[in-house]
Amino acid sequence: MYPFSEGCFAVRNAWYVAAFSHEVTREPMERWFLDEPVVLFRTEAGTAVALAGRCPHRQYPMAAGRLEGDILVCGYHGIAFAADGRCTRIPTQDRVPAAFGLRAYPLVEKWKWLWIWTGDPDKADESLIPDHAAIGLRDAPGANGELSVPLSHNHVGGRYQLLHDNLLDLSHLAFLHSSSIGMEAIATTSDEVTSGDRWLRSARHVRDADSSPWIRARYGVAKVDFVIDFTFHMPALHVGLNRTSISADAAERAGEVIRDSIVYHAVTPARRHSAHYFFATTINAPATSEEAMAPIAAGIAKVIEEDIFATEEIERMIPADRPLRDLMTAGDVAVVKGRRMLESMMKAERG
């Protein structure tokens, strides 16, 4: 399906962010991943669990059932399942055939979120989850810079690849986000694209440019140097370093860093035409108070809304009955490479 070739939807043998830790509670919650319904909940001991979200008896949603201790009981005819997916009781008969189990998904809690493995469970290698210490997410309190910006999860009405395309072509900042973080110079500065095994990096170094409306309003700085350096840890997470400093050519405070942050965008396919979009950020400079964070958080929420708007509008433009072809520009090196790499991962796992 667009923008991949026919029959290619998503990489299955992979870890994806399923939820932020705080979202998963003792109340069973339904979430779709790679076009399959999943039910998420915690056991009495607090361990997060992910099971197939559809009852094998009559397809009733498992999230509409209830927990009795660690046993999930279907809300339709009362068939019961343990946290490992095994069926423990069928009210209308004594015998419990093994076929009545629910698929259990490997789930790993790391930092403030949960990673789900959507493919062959025998291949669920935890070392494939991006190294959290290396990307700046440490569990120790206060280790991540200022963390007052709320974590956000959005369910987006557009296919997941549109969000990857968005994050792989940051020239859109100059236009889609022109009233906030956008700077014309981002679009006219070429990006350096590098890649390796399951990662793709795109970096721009903008010199002595007119600052964004945001930077002007918050810091009163007119000319800046700007580094925007994003790495896509395939197929699930983009980690972006953003550093704004006063232009090295300025008469005063030349080169002083005025804003230094890391953004985390996790994208998880939900259904064929929808996706989960998780966002988090750490801000290392300047040190900000709780009150100072409120407008920053509001600004970030607006930027995310704009990206979701673009994604859903593009989804609306895609015909259901015929293939589409994009015309590419010099700014699309990372997009083209990203799509190719993902498609070859999909093809490799199909053999």
Ligand code: FES
């Ligand atoms: S549909 Fe779940 S028990 Fe019948």
Ligand SMILES: [Fe+2]
């Ligand atoms: Fe954006």
